[in-house]
Amino acid sequence: MISQKARYALRALLYLAARGDARPVQISEIAESERIPRKFLEAILLDLKKTGIVRSHRGRSGGYSLGRPAKDISFADVLRVTDGPLALSPCVSVMAYRKCDDCFEESICAIRKALLAARDATAEILESRNLAAAAQQLRRSGAL
Amino acid sequence: MISQKARYALRALLYLAARGDARPVQISEIAESERIPRKFLEAILLDLKKTGIVRSHRGRSGGYSLGRPAKDISFADVLRVTDGPLALSPCVSVMAYRKCDDCFEESICAIRKALLAARDATAEILESRNLAAAAQQLRRSGAL
DNA sequence: TTAATTCCTATTGACTAGATAGAGATTTAG
DNA sequence: CTAAATCTCTATCTAGTCAATAGGAATTAA
Numbered sequence: 001m002i003s004q005k006a007r008y009a010l011r012a013l014l015y016l017a018a019r020g021d022a023r024p025v026q027i028s029e030i031a032e033s034e035r036i037p038r039k040f041l042e043a044i045l046l047d048l049k050k051t052g053i054v055r056s057h058r059g060r061s062g063g064y065s066l067g068r069p070a071k072d073i074s075f076a077d078v079l080r081v082t083d084g085p086l087a088l089s090p091c092v093s094v095m096a097y098r099k100c101d102d103c104f105e106e107s108i109c110a111i112r113k114a115l116l117a118a119r120d121a122t123a124e125i126l127e128s129r130n131l132a133a134a135a136q137q138l139r140r141s142g143a144l
Numbered sequence: 145m146i147s148q149k150a151r152y153a154l155r156a157l158l159y160l161a162a163r164g165d166a167r168p169v170q171i172s173e174i175a176e177s178e179r180i181p182r183k184f185l186e187a188i189l190l191d192l193k194k195t196g197i198v199r200s201h202r203g204r205s206g207g208y209s210l211g212r213p214a215k216d217i218s219f220a221d222v223l224r225v226t227d228g229p230l231a232l233s234p235c236v237s238v239m240a241y242r243k244c245d246d247c248f249e250e251s252i253c254a255i256r257k258a259l260l261a262a263r264d265a266t267a268e269i270l271e272s273r274n275l276a277a278a279a280q281q282l283r284r285s286g287a288l
Numbered sequence: 289t290t291a292a293t294t295c296c297t298a299t300t301g302a303c304t305a306g307a308t309a310g311a312g313a314t315t316t317a318g
Numbered sequence: 319c320t321a322a323a324t325c326t327c328t329a330t331c332t333a334g335t336c337a338a339t340a341g342g343a344a345t346t347a348a
Contacts, residue, residue, distance in 0.1 A: 001223070002232045004337065007244075010255050026293070035246060039339055046295070059346025060292045075206070075258050076194050088146045099152075102179060108285035110278035111154050114270065121265035128256065134254035141252035148306065170324070183308055190326070204323045212293020 005014050007080040008036045009044050013078060015051070017070040017131040018144055024063030046081070071132035074100075076123060092116040094123070121142050150226040152180045153188050156195070157222060161214040162288055168200075168207030188226070195225050215276035220247040220267060230267050237258040237266070 010033045016025060019072040027045065045064055047055045052067045066073065076086060080095060089095035091100045092115045099106065106112060138144050155178045160169060168241045169187065175182040189208055192198045196211045197265060220257065224239060234242035236248055243250065250256060254261050 001234070003164050005235075007255070008149045009201040014254060027294090037338060040337065042294080043296095043338090049295095057346090058344080060290095060296045061347060062293050062345085064294090075255075085145070089151075090145070095300060098181070105287070108282065111151070111219075113281065114278065117273070118266050118269045121269050122262050125262045125265050127257040129261070134258065137149060137257065138252065139255045143249070143252050145345095172324090181307060184306065186325080198324060201315085202313080202325045204317060204321095206315070206324045208325090219312090 002079060003083050005040075006079055008034070008041060009048060009078050009082045012036065012041060012045065013048070013066070013131055014134055014138070016054070016064065016066050017073075017135040018138055020070075020135075022065070022142065023102055024061075024065045026063040031066070048129070051077075053077060053081065066131070068134060071130050071134070073131045074127045075129045076126035077136075079126065084115055086126060087119040088115045091120045094119070115124075146223060149184075149225050150187055150223055152178070152185060153192060153222050153226045155219065156180065156185060156189065156217070157192070157210070157275055158278055158282070160210050161217075161279040163278075164214075166209070168209045169254070170207040174208070182227075191225055192222075195221075197221060199224065210275070213276070214279060215274050217275045218271045219273045219278075220270035224268065226238055229266065230270060231263040232259045236263045238263070 011068060012030050013016055015030055015034055015083060027042055028038060030036065031041045034124060045056070049067075051055050053073055054063055054064045055067045056062065056142055085093040085096045087096075089100060089112065090096065090098035091103060091109075100112075103112075104111060120129075135144075156174050159174055159178055163169060171186055174180065175185045189200070192206075193200050193211075194215060197209045198208045199218055200208050202224070222223060223230060229237040229240045233238035233244060233256065234240065235244045235247060235253075235256055238241075239257060244256075247256075279288075
């Protein structure tokens with residue numbers, strides 16, 4: 001399951017993508033529109049900023065905007081920031097590989113082989129879904 | 145990421161599958177062979193028993209054996225017991241559906257659509273991988 | 289300068305993961 | 319029949335994580 005943090009992050013980003021505005025949007029506007037606890041959202045946006053997914057503008061009339069075109073921000077990008085690797089085991093993570101603590105011999109591990117296939121399948125999907133497409137979908141549904 | 149419990153469960157089941165013996169195997173044998181904390185393994189096997197994945201035989205010369213043919217026990221079956229639903233969100237879980245707490249309108253949720261696709265991809269893989277195939281793989285690797 | 293905003297660190301409460309302990313119930317070998 | 323071997327159950331502990339909140343420091347536009 002994804003964390004609440006991930007949900008909030010996706011909703012906030014989707015809000016920015018759907019708004020499509022060049023001007024920065026304030027935390028409080030996002031928080032109110034998406035019903036996200038304001039202080040929590042602050043922390044989330046800070047994380048997203050560190051990885052370049054959003055850009056911040058400080059001071060009066062500051063706020064946040066997407067760090068790159070919406071079509072270049074995938075669901076995988078976001079989940080990796082909020083929830084860590086997509087993989088079900090460190091030993092099959094592409095972005096954050098680590099040997100399992102008590103692994104005997106990785107190359108013949110039958111569990112690993114299944115988890116690797118699962119990771120690839122998930123990554124394939126989540127990397128192909130991006131904010132632009134999701135926002136487009138909302139528009140078509142008449143939600144905007 | 146899967147839990148340590150899931151790892152232990154898979155290892156223990158793989159041990160039973162690879163052994164292929166009709167006779168029940170004792171907890172302590174599995175625990176020692178697979179280097180799993182004995183008492184923790186007890187709890188895990190109890191969970192697996194409740195769902196029919198293993199069968200237990202009490203009393204002297206008792207132990208555990210697979211509850212059905214190894215080829216009919218998928219990785220998905222095991223992970224669902226130890227870690228809950230495969231889905232990344234309750235609203236896309238097939239085995240344990242639940243509406244998201246603060247969902248506005250599920251049918252047009254763009255996040256849900258992506259998570260649903262991810263779930264289907266993962267489930268497809270994890271339901272197709274079973275203990276018999278995994279044990280076979282180990283044999284071919286010369287691990288047994 | 290001042291008001292509005294993001295940035296940063298710390299803290300809290302609830303919950304879960306992983307592991308352990310010990311007594312109880314059941315079965316079978318002898 | 320009895321005793322040893324085994325699974326069964328309940329309770330507990332510690333460390334860590336998740337979700338949320340608080341308060342003030344730094345920055346910037348007007």
